[in-house]
Amino acid sequence: MAKSVGEFLVESVGEAVAEVVLSLLACALLGLLALIVYVSWSFSPRVTVAGAGLLSLALAHGAWRTFRAPAKGRRRRGLAAVTTVVFTATAATAAFLALYAPGCGCL
DSSP: OHHHHHHHHHHHHHHHHHHHHHHHHHHHHHHHHHHHHHHHHHHOHHHHHHHHHHHHHHHHHHHHHHHSOOOTTOOOOTHHHHHHHHHHHHHHHHHHHHHHGGGSTTO
16 A cells, blocks of 8 residues: 555656756757757848748648658659658747746746
8 A cells, every 4th residue: 555655756847847847948948949049030130021921831741741641652852852851840848838937937
């Protein structure tokens, strides 16, 4: 009985610590993204808007390639592979921030 209670406490504390670490990581990532936008905008608003447009095109192409069924016997190569990876990484980051960023006090 005491062993199972001890295991439960260790598991509960481990989950709480992991939640705090993930929340801090989300806050740091959100702050870093805001800093990148701020520095980019202060450097050149036109370049920032152009970069955001290019990133949007890359994400749209990656999403299209990700959810589109490839032709038989053809793999994703070159630009399609790069934009697919960029889209997947951005989607994973967005999901991470959606789950853990609301828990930090910086919002």
